[in-house]
Amino acid sequence: MIEKSLIFFKSSSIPSYFVLVLLMVLHLQCSSVKGRLLSLSKPNPNDAAAYARWLVSQNSWGVLNTIAADLGGAPFGNVVSFSDGLPGKGVGIPYFYLTTLDPTAANALIDQRSSLTISEYPIGTCGKTDPENPTCAKITLTGKLILVDMNSKAAEFARSVLFAKHPEMEGWPKDHNFQVFKLEIQDIFLINWFGGPKLLTVDQYLHWKMKKLALSL
Amino acid sequence: MIEKSLIFFKSSSIPSYFVLVLLMVLHLQCSSVKGRLLSLSKPNPNDAAAYARWLVSQNSWGVLNTIAADLGGAPFGNVVSFSDGLPGKGVGIPYFYLTTLDPTAANALIDQRSSLTISEYPIGTCGKTDPENPTCAKITLTGKLILVDMNSKAAEFARSVLFAKHPEMEGWPKDHNFQVFKLEIQDIFLINWFGGPKLLTVDQYLHWKMKKLALSL
Numbered sequence: 378m379i380e381k382s383l384i385f386f387k388s389s390s391i392p393s394y395f396v397l398v399l400l401m402v403l404h405l406q407c408s409s410v411k412g413r414l415l416s417l418s419k420p421n422p423n424d425a426a427a428y429a430r431w432l433v434s435q436n437s438w439g440v441l442n443t444i445a446a447d448l449g450g451a452p453f454g455n456v457v458s459f460s461d462g463l464p465g466k467g468v469g470i471p472y473f474y475l476t477t478l479d480p481t482a483a484n485a486l487i488d489q490r491s492s493l494t495i496s497e498y499p500i501g502t503c504g505k506t507d508p509e510n511p512t513c514a515k516i517t518l519t520g521k522l523i524l525v526d527m528n529s530k531a532a533e534f535a536r537s538v539l540f541a542k543h544p545e546m547e548g549w550p551k552d553h554n555f556q557v558f559k560l561e562i563q564d565i566f567l568i569n570w571f572g573g574p575k576l577l578t579v580d581q582y583l584h585w586k587m588k589k590l591a592l593s594l
Numbered sequence: 595m596i597e598k599s600l601i602f603f604k605s606s607s608i609p610s611y612f613v614l615v616l617l618m619v620l621h622l623q624c625s626s627v628k629g630r631l632l633s634l635s636k637p638n639p640n641d642a643a644a645y646a647r648w649l650v651s652q653n654s655w656g657v658l659n660t661i662a663a664d665l666g667g668a669p670f671g672n673v674v675s676f677s678d679g680l681p682g683k684g685v686g687i688p689y690f691y692l693t694t695l696d697p698t699a700a701n702a703l704i705d706q707r708s709s710l711t712i713s714e715y716p717i718g719t720c721g722k723t724d725p726e727n728p729t730c731a732k733i734t735l736t737g738k739l740i741l742v743d744m745n746s747k748a749a750e751f752a753r754s755v756l757f758a759k760h761p762e763m764e765g766w767p768k769d770h771n772f773q774v775f776k777l778e779i780q781d782i783f784l785i786n787w788f789g790g791p792k793l794l795t796v797d798q799y800l801h802w803k804m805k806k807l808a809l810s811l
Contacts, residue, residue: 438725440657440711442669448736448781452659452669454711455783456732458725474726478790480783494657494671499716507762508655508675509691515673519665545724564665566672566697573695 419502422514425575426585429567432495432516434467437542439495441473441560443484443522455481459493460535460542469583471518471560472525472535474546476553481522485558491522493560497569514569518562525557532557636719639731642792643802646784649712649733651684654759656712658690658777660701660739672698676710677752677759686800688735688777689742689752691763693770698739702775708739710777714786731786735779742774749774 420427438458445453457475461467471493475482485491494517497503503513525532535557540547549555565582567575637644655675662670674692678684688710692699702708711734714720720730742749752774757764766772782799784792 438713438715440659440671440713442657442659442671442709442711444667444669445736449707450661451707451736451781452661452671452709453736453783454657454659454669454671454709454734456711456713456715456725490666490668492659492669492671494659494673496655496657496673498655498673507760508673509760510762517671519662519668519670543724543726545727564668566670 419497422512422570425567425569425577426581428514428569428575429516429565429577429582430467430469430585432497432500432514432567432569433461433469433471433518435500436495438499439471439493441481441522442492442494443481444488444490445480445484446487447480453480453484454494455479457481458539458543458546460538462538463541469585470562472539473522473558473560474536474539474543474549474555475558476555478553482524482556482558485522486524489521489523491560492517492519511568511571514567516568517566518560518564519566520563521561522558523561525559527556531559535559636714636731639729639787642784642786642794643798645731645786645792646733646782646794646799647684647686647802649714649717649731649784649786650678650686650688650735651682652717653712655716656688656710658698658739659709659711660698661705661707662697662701663704664697670697670701671711672696674698675756675760675763677755679755680758686802687779689756690739690775690777691753691756691760691766691772692775693772695770699741699773699775702739703741706738706740708777709734709736728785728788731784733785734783735777735781736783737780738778739775740778742776744773748776752776 420431422428437460438456440454441457442452442454445451457473459471459473461469461471477483477486495515496508497514498508506513525535562579562582565577565579567577569575637648639645654677655673657671658674659669659671662668674690676688676690678686678688694700694703712732713725714731715725723730742752756774779796779799782794782796784794786792
């Protein structure tokens, strides 16, 4: 459809270039709010590991849940940014950049039980399907939210992949003492089609190779 | 800018109508994935109650967190759709349409402690700001997730506002036994600017009048 419109442009001269620019601006604006980082088609829903890794790799933010002792032990969800690796080279483990000025990091230092929940909806690939419809995928990674030693190689890696996906993080206030946390995954809940959650072990998830994603970049 | 392009269209005849349709399609696609339901400008960040109600009213989905006894008592977040009322007439209380085939409803029937987390990011009003930046708002409503008697007037109201925002819900499989749940809010965590969470009581939140939103519709 877009190619066809470009043919029309040839016969309608300069004003159409203006429209083309408008189209591009609209498209860019559209993409920027979706949180989409790569333009990859989604995997087959039957390939649970591929789908789960795609969902984590494509998203840049989710809701990180901890236990809030100060709220009677209630589960407390918080909107956070994360990164599991450079685009196309994700490792499947979500890293976070958190400050204990925020309840989530403070909660995790008391009780590590945690989960990260991500929706396919903001990627923009669910179309008009409702966010709760099982064909609009969602994943919950449950495990332990662990503070990473700031001087370790793991922290260095985490900072590089976090800053690659979230450039403004590098400039966040030093006096807020942002630190690297990671989710040590113990259970995976993935729904990406009808028929209930997919059977997917942590081992299958972590050892899935990114070759398909890498090849298509 | 768009008006200007329409002037150009007059001189470039039919092919440009094609481009106009393309523009409209792109714009619609763009809007549909953001989860934006109304086109209202956001309130002043200093007006915490107005901002919180706007955030809840504008969104159609969030992450609902419960305690998962089968995962060692971990906080379990799940992507869900919700509605707090007809557009512009929200009551601030989120209603859900859940089945116990899904862990969230099943968890809530054992332990009502819960929270609903919503981000401003998917609405599309954060621009290029990172989802974790405090100026891109987020709200967590903590409380009890309660099953609403299906024959009550409250359930009737809830179904009407849920189906108004999520038309496909009405056709979801009857044998899944979807039921209405509501969040009885006990605490509000709102960040919509620098300087930490806003001071906002449940009373201030619930009794804020929607007059500003209603007037601008």
